[in-house]
Amino acid sequence: LSISQLSPAEFSKLVLNASAYKQATKAAFAAGPGQVPQTLEGKLKGRTVAMMFSKRSTRTRVSTEAAVALMGGHPMFLGKDDIQLGVNESLYDTSVVISSMTSCMVARVGPHSDVANLAKDSSVPVINALSDDFHPLQAIADFQTIHEAFATKPAHEASLGLEGMKVAWVGDSNNVLFDMATACVMLGVDIAVASPAGYGIPDRMKEIILGAAKGVAKPGKLIETTVPEEAVKDADILVTDTWVSMGQEAEAQKRLKAFAGFQITNELAKRGGAKPGWKFMHCLPRHPEEVDDEVFYGPQSLVFPEAENRLWAAVSALEAFVVNNGRIL
Ligand code: CP
Ligand code: NVA
Known part of the structure; x- marks a missing residue:
């Protein structure tokens, strides 16, 4: 939800992994279009990442969708007019329901308490895609x-x-x-x-x-x-x-x-x-x-x-929090 939840070693590792995936993916792309490095291929196969955005976004949306696609998963974009994010339904209900059908929620919200509450009641990892307080990616x-x-x-x-x-x-x-x-x-x-x-x-x-x-x-x-x-x-x-x-x-x-x-x-x-x-x-x-x-x-x-590094940051965070269940390896 914010960088303060990480140790310096964890934060550094997320950064270094992002850099390593950037290099590996660029090398793989150079070998042929659509080639994905073995270390990323299929890592999110069969998994859906819900992207719940109550504010506009260019970089966060595109980088998250592209990262999930690179890792073989399905990014599901849910804009503010698509779902009931804090409107007409409690955040608790939304969080329990969406987390029962997906492997991760990536949420862009107004008040930080919205993303914190989603995380509290979710059975899957929640990544903050910008709140009024923090922007960890x-x-x-x-x-x-x-x-x-x-x-x-x-x-x-x-x-x-x-x-x-x-x-x-x-x-x-x-x-x-x-x-x-x-x-x-x-x-x-x-x-x-x-x-x-x-x-x-x-x-x-x-x-x-x-x-x-x-x-x-x-x-x-x-x-x-x-x-x-x-x-x-x-x-x-x-x-x-x-x-x-x-x-x-x-x-x-x-x-x-x-x-x-x-x-x-x-x-x-x-x-x-x-x-x-x-x-x-x-x-x-x-x-x-x-x-x-x-x-x-x-x-x-x-x-x-x-801006480009937002893609590699998304890959690194998805690997750590979704593929490796929060272990930053
Ligand atoms: N930097 C950033 O988060 O940009 P977007 O608002 O376009 O996602
Ligand atoms: N401070 C800006 C960042 C956008 C990425 C905002 O919250 O609108």
């Missing part, structure tokens, strides 16, 4: 992207070899940030978050993020500021997301005003003193107000490999 793909772009040291058990790096998040403190920050703390990556006053990290989320430091020898630091330049100083990676998340549409005008001055640009990176060779990341969908075209489409942007 995105965090797996994001660290796969960071690992592929930066890791020089060999990865070991509990880490991806990224200790000492710095991420600068400039923008809204939201669901994508909360799981990314949790992963940063676990892996010894510092994360500086710059949000306008009133849009910082809520205390209950700070507790979850900092809780990830437990048992970690050198956890990453969480730094908070309202000054974008401060966050950007010495950062290896600049990250942002939309200023208006799904469900916040009524606040759009107020938010656009509050976030003025927080757009990521090359000038901001220069003024703030980002590290030479800094990279840019964004989970997408993207709007020009949070990052300009020069950065988004520029040579330091990782956004398209990051």
Whole structure:
């Protein structure tokens, strides 16, 4: 349901498995169209994955459907007008019924309690495909992207070899940030978050993020500021997301005003003193107000490999939670 439910070793393994499946599948595809590596072939044969989405999605939907197809299973997309997800029927009834007929529920919801309640009453694994609080599949793909772009040291058990790096998040403190920050703390990556006053990290989320430091020898630091330049100083990676998340549409005008001055640009990176060779990341969908075209489409942007890595993150999560019953091997 969120990255905080994983140990650093488990999170790292999910990321490394995602990377390994990417390489193996690309090699198999190169050998012939439709070739699937033996390690994935038929892993979900005869199984149905229910995809219950109460919000729009491009990447999460396509990556999950494609991952299930690669593994030989049947992805069943159930949009908000298709089923009674929290409407006209209790979540309990929906969860018991759908889990009696499928092998996994992948759910995109509003309130996090919706996906937590589905999981509580389900007889099959439930994977959070984005809630108002967390986006764990995105965090797996994001660290796969960071690992592929930066890791020089060999990865070991509990880490991806990224200790000492710095991420600068400039923008809204939201669901994508909360799981990314949790992963940063676990892996010894510092994360500086710059949000306008009133849009910082809520205390209950700070507790979850900092809780990830437990048992970690050198956890990453969480730094908070309202000054974008401060966050950007010495950062290896600049990250942002939309200023208006799904469900916040009524606040759009107020938010656009509050976030003025927080757009990521090359000038901001220069003024703030980002590290030479800094990279840019964004989970997408993207709007020009949070990052300009020069950065988004520029040579330091990782956004398209990051989006593609959603497929491999989905493969890795489905293998761990559906094929291996939650054992992350
Ligand atoms: N990044 C992401 O989750 O994109 P979608 O909302 O398009 O699925
Ligand atoms: N923060 C965004 C992420 C979309 C993938 C939202 O919740 O709408």
